[in-house]
Amino acid sequence: MQSIFGTDGIRGRFNEEITFSLAYKVGYALGSTLENKNPILIGRDTRISGDILLNAITQGINESGKKFINLGICPTPAIPFLIKQENLSSGIMISASHNPPEYNGIKIFDHNGQKISKHFENKIQKLIEESNHNLSVPTKVIPLNRNKDLMDIYIKSLIQTMGGENLSGLKIILDTCYGSATTCAKKIFQSLGADVRVINNSKNGLKINMNCGSTNLQPLKKALRESPADMGFSFDGDADRVIGIDSKGCVLDGDHILFLWGRELMEQKILTNNLLISTQMANLGFEKAWEKIGGILYRTDVGDKYVHNAIKEKRAVLGGEQSGHILSKINNFSGDGILTALQICKYCKKKNINLHDWLKSSFEPFPQKLTNINLDFNINKLNLKTKNLIDQTIENFQAIYSNDCRVYIRPSGTEPVMRVLVEAENYKKVHSLSSEITNKLFLEINKIIN
Numbered sequence: 001m002q003s004i005f006g007t008d009g010i011r012g013r014f015n016e017e018i019t020f021s022l023a024y025k026v027g028y029a030l031g032s033t034l035e036n037k038n039p040i041l042i043g044r045d046t047r048i049s050g051d052i053l054l055n056a057i058t059q060g061i062n063e064s065g066k067k068f069i070n071l072g073i074c075p076t077p078a079i080p081f082l083i084k085q086e087n088l089s090s091g092i093m094i095s096a097s098h099n100p101p102e103y104n105g106i107k108i109f110d111h112n113g114q115k116i117s118k119h120f121e122n123k124i125q126k127l128i129e130e131s132n133h134n135l136s137v138p139t140k141v142i143p144l145n146r147n148k149d150l151m152d153i154y155i156k157s158l159i160q161t162m163g164g165e166n167l168s169g170l171k172i173i174l175d176t177c178y179g180s181a182t183t184c185a186k187k188i189f190q191s192l193g194a195d196v197r198v199i200n201n202s203k204n205g206l207k208i209n210m211n212c213g214s215t216n217l218q219p220l221k222k223a224l225r226e227s228p229a230d231m232g233f234s235f236d237g238d239a240d241r242v243i244g245i246d247s248k249g250c251v252l253d254g255d256h257i258l259f260l261w262g263r264e265l266m267e268q269k270i271l272t273n274n275l276l277i278s279t280q281m282a283n284l285g286f287e288k289a290w291e292k293i294g295g296i297l298y299r300t301d302v303g304d305k306y307v308h309n310a311i312k313e314k315r316a317v318l319g320g321e322q323s324g325h326i327l328s329k330i331n332n333f334s335g336d337g338i339l340t341a342l343q344i345c346k347y348c349k350k351k352n353i354n355l356h357d358w359l360k361s362s363f364e365p366f367p368q369k370l371t372n373i374n375l376d377f378n379i380n381k382l383n384l385k386t387k388n389l390i391d392q393t394i395e396n397f398q399a400i401y402s403n404d405c406r407v408y409i410r411p412s413g414t415e416p417v418m419r420v421l422v423e424a425e426n427y428k429k430v431h432s433l434s435s436e437i438t439n440k441l442f443l444e445i446n447k448i449i450n
Helices: 020-033 049-064 078-086 118-130 148-160 185-191 218-226 254-267 284-292 304-314 337-351 355-360 384-401 427-449
Strands: 010-013 040-044 068-073 090-094 103-109 171-175 195-199 231-235 242-246 275-279 296-300 318-320 326-328 368-374 406-411 417-423
Touching: 020 049, 020 090, 020 103, 020 118, 040 049, 040 078, 049 068, 049 090, 049 103, 068 078, 068 148, 078 090, 078 103, 078 148, 148 185, 148 337, 171 185, 171 218, 185 195, 185 337, 195 218, 218 231, 218 242, 231 337, 242 254, 242 337, 242 355, 254 275, 254 284, 254 318, 254 326, 254 337, 254 355, 275 304, 284 296, 296 304, 304 318, 304 326, 326 337, 337 355, 368 427, 384 406, 384 427, 406 427, 417 427
Parallel strands: 040 068, 040 090, 171 195, 171 231, 275 296, 275 318
Antiparallel strands: 010 103, 090 103, 231 242, 318 326, 368 417, 406 417
């Protein structure tokens, strides 16, 4: 059996890759593996399948003899924070992050609030493979009591990261994308004195991430045009990512957040070796501008766990991804979109600068185009020989075109797509090469498969 774990836990379409039976086995395997007797904390986003998977996981945990605490709908970063804060044994977040509503996933955290190691994943995988429990979805799902007090502790911790700075005088629009941020984002910004307007703010698991949120900024841009504000922030389904928009509609993505926040930390002399950690998706304009002011940008593979590993290894204090998944020392390097948005607001207030002017002082990005090649198969289910042939084809394409531009090709860790990033100084060259590469690569992959 191939590993059920991808780049960020277990993920797939509900009732296909992610089933009631699998969720039960995960709960049982985790409970059986833990030596610590303290409860396991569980949260979820708003997806319809979340309640069903929550029931399955808690059933498995009960069978293993362990206890659990249900946090209910919450941002993913609430789980690792509260594990550490309350000395819990482990935690699970039921979410497929930025993916569409038909997907779901299971993210597992250890007693330190870190994503579990490969070794831990293998132990859970082995127990799942040995299990012969195959359960079907029950006809009736019994609602579980949730712990509201713990959520309040998490909310207070976010407010405390402001260091006494308030947001009075700031007009802010939030897009909570029908997901986890609906539980607390508005409350947090309002309690800090901001004038807040929120869109897509109902807990609607059928609409989560659909044409809204950090992967579709149009609703937030429209809201800013119709009701002018100082800035807006768009979260993803489980609120571990955020993308900002300034008052003129310009985009503050993860690269700009890292550059601006990193520059502040560099001036405060608290940025280890002037180092930022990002991924292969980071814009070349960002890298060149960061180096120009004396910084070092270290690139990892795509995925927050790779960024996290590099942060630990190199003792960095800030890292993240262009997608708006930012890891900082403030909360033990757990990606938190609400925390990131608060820090951006805090710097604007302290510097007495509006986001538009601050963003203008950032770098000029190189033209970049990211194209998805839809696949009719799951690349992780291919045999080793076929996978190796596809990997070799990707390497060949990256080598052939590397003189004209930067090309980065990778299969998605969560969806049946191949992602092709093309970047160069010239906008027309990016678009023509992107079309050429994606068309040729599509034909080559089909030749291998067929």
